[in-house]
Amino acid sequence: MSPAQPPAAPVCLADYAALARHRLDDNARAYFEGGAADELTLAANVQAWRDIPLSARVLRPMAGAHTRVTLFGRTLAHPILLAPVAYQRLAHPDGELATAQAAAALQAGMVLSTQSSVPVEDIARIVCTDPDAGPLWFQLYLQHDRGFTLDLVRRAEAAGCTALVLTVDAPVQGARDRERRAGFRLPPGVRAVHLDGLLPPRPARTLAAGQSALFDGLLADTPTWDDVAWLRAQTRLPLLLKGMTHPEDARLAQSLGADGLVVSNHGGRTLDTLPATAVLLPRIADAVGASLPLLVDGGIRRGTDVLKALVLGARAVLIGRPVVQALAVGGAHGVAHVLRLLRDELEIAMALTGCTSLDRIR
Ligand SMILES: Cc1cc2nc3c(=O)[nH]c(=O)nc-3n(C[C@H](O)[C@H](O)[C@H](O)COP(=O)(O)O)c2cc1C
Numbered sequence: 001m002s003p004a005q006p007p008a009a010p011v012c013l014a015d016y017a018a019l020a021r022h023r024l025d026d027n028a029r030a031y032f033e034g035g036a037a038d039e040l041t042l043a044a045n046v047q048a049w050r051d052i053p054l055s056a057r058v059l060r061p062m063a064g065a066h067t068r069v070t071l072f073g074r075t076l077a078h079p080i081l082l083a084p085v086a087y088q089r090l091a092h093p094d095g096e097l098a099t100a101q102a103a104a105a106l107q108a109g110m111v112l113s114t115q116s117s118v119p120v121e122d123i124a125r126i127v128c129t130d131p132d133a134g135p136l137w138f139q140l141y142l143q144h145d146r147g148f149t150l151d152l153v154r155r156a157e158a159a160g161c162t163a164l165v166l167t168v169d170a171p172v173q174g175a176r177d178r179e180r181r182a183g184f185r186l187p188p189g190v191r192a193v194h195l196d197g198l199l200p201p202r203p204a205r206t207l208a209a210g211q212s213a214l215f216d217g218l219l220a221d222t223p224t225w226d227d228v229a230w231l232r233a234q235t236r237l238p239l240l241l242k243g244m245t246h247p248e249d250a251r252l253a254q255s256l257g258a259d260g261l262v263v264s265n266h267g268g269r270t271l272d273t274l275p276a277t278a279v280l281l282p283r284i285a286d287a288v289g290a291s292l293p294l295l296v297d298g299g300i301r302r303g304t305d306v307l308k309a310l311v312l313g314a315r316a317v318l319i320g321r322p323v324v325q326a327l328a329v330g331g332a333h334g335v336a337h338v339l340r341l342l343r344d345e346l347e348i349a350m351a352l353t354g355c356t357s358l359d360r361i362r
Contacts, residue, residue: 020325030182035268036174042268045299048276057354065356077107083318084139086115102335104133115192128160142223169243247287260293285313303345
């Protein structure tokens, strides 16, 4: 099949990616598909899972096998969560609402972005009122105004979110060449509803001669580890730090009371040439030990990838681009189908490797 011909009926996540390529305009495609700079990390994420071989085990009894995992005292039907992805109404008019419907129907945990194009309260009405749904977590970007950040935390708590995922790896956007080439801009009607018109403006700074607009302007009051300690003291919700790539940072996060970490290079969208997350995960797992739950994202496209991630030390995985690609192709049905496909593939991989429980997989 040539890349120009999209599959008639998608049977795997790559088929959805191919179909989405035809469905999205150049603007949205550059935003959703692109990575930083030469997109080496973006490509490495996918390739690294592929490069890990699995061993088959035969003739093992499989009755009673299951995909359940336990996270923060809650049993999840399976270890596949939806990563926070901003501006989903760029992919489909219903945006995060459709994603939430699919997540709830397929019992998948959903992490809602600070930069969601639908408010957290609307998402919670779908997810938190369904007793069979997976958890709803809120992804937080620390804002320059601590009072406003705290308002966001309280909003997420009040809506019913059961964990906070603090993303720490993107104080500044990576060099997004693909977006710049496409002249990416948000179309009218798509906005970050938790921020736009609500976040007080950043105090104006006058730069002295020779000062950097980035370091002395935008990043002058960028969050630091002190802000993580501050946030830890503000909420009783489990706090995960997302964007862990260095073992020393992982240990620091652990010492500051993080309840979990997301090993992530932001899907290759920040610092290009960072190693793939399949390479980083075992390093972080060694650094923090087995007691701190690790999640991982980046390039997970197959049930076998999920299995490998769990073998390498993750309790669960998140998927980003496959969600918005499926959303663009088929709305809530598309996202639900992608989740079903991935879970089916995971079950097949478990059966063929003789793995009856993901909790004891290491
Ligand atoms: C279009 C797009 C928008 C994203 N927006 C956010 C965001 O708002 N917050 C965040 O923490 N991560 C964001 N991410 C990163 C994802 O949460 C996740 O780390 C990444 O997509 C995983 O890689 P994958 O797309 O290969 O599955 C975004 C990723 C993409 C592709």
